[in-house]
Amino acid sequence: MKQLKSIGLWVSLLAVVALGIGPIANRSASLRETTYIIMQVIVLAASLNILLGFTGYVSFGHIVFFGLGGYVGLYLINAQNWPLWSAALAGGLTSGLLAFLLGKAILRLRGAYFALATIGINEAVRAFTNNFDPFGGPIGMTLNFRVYNSYGGAANALWLVYYAVFAIALLAVVLNFMVKNSKFGLGLMAIREDEGAAEVMGVITPNAKTWAFVLSAILPGIVGTLFFFKNGHIEPGDAFRLDYSIEMLVIVMLGGQGSVLGPILGAAGYEGLRNFLLTSPLFKNIQLSVAGALLLVIVLFIPAGAVGWLRRRVPILRKVLA
Amino acid sequence: MTVLLSVQGLTKQFGGLQALTQVTFDLPQGQILGLIGPNGAGKTTLFNVINGVYHPEVGRIIFRDKDVTGTKSYDLAHMGMARTHQIVRPLNELTVRENVMVGACFGRENHNLSKAAGIADEVLEFVGLDSRADQLAGSLNVAQKKRLEMARALAAHPYLLLLDEVLAGLNPSEIDGMIQIVRKIREQGITIIMIEHLMKAVMNISDRIIVLDYGEQIADGTPREIANNPRVIEAYLGNSSLADQLLEEE
Numbered sequence A: 001m002k003q004l005k006s007i008g009l010w011v012s013l014l015a016v017v018a019l020g021i022g023p024i025a026n027r028s029a030s031l032r033e034t035t036y037i038i039m040q041v042i043v044l045a046a047s048l049n050i051l052l053g054f055t056g057y058v059s060f061g062h063i064v065f066f067g068l069g070g071y072v073g074l075y076l077i078n079a080q081n082w083p084l085w086s087a088a089l090a091g092g093l094t095s096g097l098l099a100f101l102l103g104k105a106i107l108r109l110r111g112a113y114f115a116l117a118t119i120g121i122n123e124a125v126r127a128f129t130n131n132f133d134p135f136g137g138p139i140g141m142t143l144n145f146r147v148y149n150s151y152g153g154a155a156n157a158l159w160l161v162y163y164a165v166f167a168i169a170l171l172a173v174v175l176n177f178m179v180k181n182s183k184f185g186l187g188l189m190a191i192r193e194d195e196g197a198a199e200v201m202g203v204i205t206p207n208a209k210t211w212a213f214v215l216s217a218i219l220p221g222i223v224g225t226l227f228f229f230k231n232g233h234i235e236p237g238d239a240f241r242l243d244y245s246i247e248m249l250v251i252v253m254l255g256g257q258g259s260v261l262g263p264i265l266g267a268a269g270y271e272g273l274r275n276f277l278l279t280s281p282l283f284k285n286i287q288l289s290v291a292g293a294l295l296l297v298i299v300l301f302i303p304a305g306a307v308g309w310l311r312r313r314v315p316i317l318r319k320v321l322a
Numbered sequence B: 001m002t003v004l005l006s007v008q009g010l011t012k013q014f015g016g017l018q019a020l021t022q023v024t025f026d027l028p029q030g031q032i033l034g035l036i037g038p039n040g041a042g043k044t045t046l047f048n049v050i051n052g053v054y055h056p057e058v059g060r061i062i063f064r065d066k067d068v069t070g071t072k073s074y075d076l077a078h079m080g081m082a083r084t085h086q087i088v089r090p091l092n093e094l095t096v097r098e099n100v101m102v103g104a105c106f107g108r109e110n111h112n113l114s115k116a117a118g119i120a121d122e123v124l125e126f127v128g129l130d131s132r133a134d135q136l137a138g139s140l141n142v143a144q145k146k147r148l149e150m151a152r153a154l155a156a157h158p159y160l161l162l163l164d165e166v167l168a169g170l171n172p173s174e175i176d177g178m179i180q181i182v183r184k185i186r187e188q189g190i191t192i193i194m195i196e197h198l199m200k201a202v203m204n205i206s207d208r209i210i211v212l213d214y215g216e217q218i219a220d221g222t223p224r225e226i227a228n229n230p231r232v233i234e235a236y237l238g239n240s241s242l243a244d245q246l247l248e249e250e
Ligand SMILES: Nc1ncnc2c1ncn2[C@@H]1O[C@H](COP(=O)(O)OP(=O)(O)OP(=O)(O)O)[C@@H](O)[C@H]1O
Pocket: B014, B017, B019, B037, B038, B039, B040, B041, B042, B043, B044, B045, B046, B086
């Protein structure tokens, strides 16, 4: 039982390595850029999975943690001369702190009300950055180009952040696996299935939900810093894009919510589809409509996502797909 | 005789509806208390109030010498209270074993996962669900889901067990099985309050019975006293020959 379960973890980690090793193997900068996005999406989707997949709470504004982490991190690098790594960590912790402070309040809401509240928070934080002078207001912040020198120049810095996002994607998968196979995770899944019954059985639901929310916020904050460091610039419109939030949901649902492999399959599948759509003259401008339609199809026909579907179809896989 | 649970003047309203009025009783440790009454009498509501799902407008609940009025259900679970639901609430997408592990992990004894898995297997064998342990809870039939409710509650190793119509919807042989289970639970020293419509079973198994009618406690006594109580006969049992019949079969 134990061994079989950890096979599931190795399968998931191997999937991430298979996706991420390409650019390192052939030192291709353009492949690196597309793969970077896949790795980042894995981190975001796996993080959202802790809340959506394990706990059953739908967050439509999850991108707020990515954007906030990016802002805090870039500010610390630019204005306070912090090294990238500690700035990224601070970005992640700030996002975790925001989740902690909001958790008790908004996680009392259920269903659509919670989802709406998360959108509200995203918009509120966007409005805040728009008016907060240290963060550059509506213009945002542009990284001083000389910062890259401390990382062996811009070209080298881009490789460094790629290694970092790759490592964090692996970490996100391990985190998902650990949560899923812990007592804490059992409590979360009980909440997902029936919050009232979970409470009667002794799950301290306000605390469990808050910690799930915090855990789902930290890694997005860290990759937020990495992304905007790589990008060299951050502004409110780029940091808090609701369409990315919705794509994260689609990805988790596509791959299979509540499974460890799901967010990885979802990320790879969706990014593949997106690249196809963006390069196809027919779909180029309606890529988001396609995402919406996809979400509808999943919810209606394969609510358990690809991993759930595979498990049901091929029982042997049940043991190896975590 | 130590009193495990003391309910003092509980009153609960839903809007204009008086669901419970001044319900008062002491429950000694180790007893089985039967709770009967017509549909809508407030039996499940009484469980919900004792269990912290709802809080009473008036009255106090003392559990193991602590005033627990207004305490949250999860805190009561940690203190040793467990219950089953009249309308079963399985955690559908989790396995039967995982369902029971939730009870063991988060109930009174606060076990870690591997200890909880051991307890779950023991309890599943006790209620006769061991062969279903790896199945998803959603795939069980109603009788099995009732047993699952029971197993989850037992896995917490509670001091007080609230059973809400665990016999409803079962066939005669399943009922006999369940009654055996309840008897064995009592032998383990667990105190039980049991809501039941099946008169023969409650009369047989309870040390004492309380009758609710429109939220009011209209009788409190031994099964024999209850069966001969004119108010109970009028409100619930219907005719007195039925009451005699029930006692004869004891
Ligand atoms: N959450 C609620 N909101 C409003 N009314 C409620 C609520 N819960 C119960 N009631 C009402 O309170 C009364 C008592 O209901 P309760 O479920 O306690 O009855 P019961 O004795 O368990 O009945 P049954 O034998 O049918 O299970 C009923 O009239 C019911 O409609």
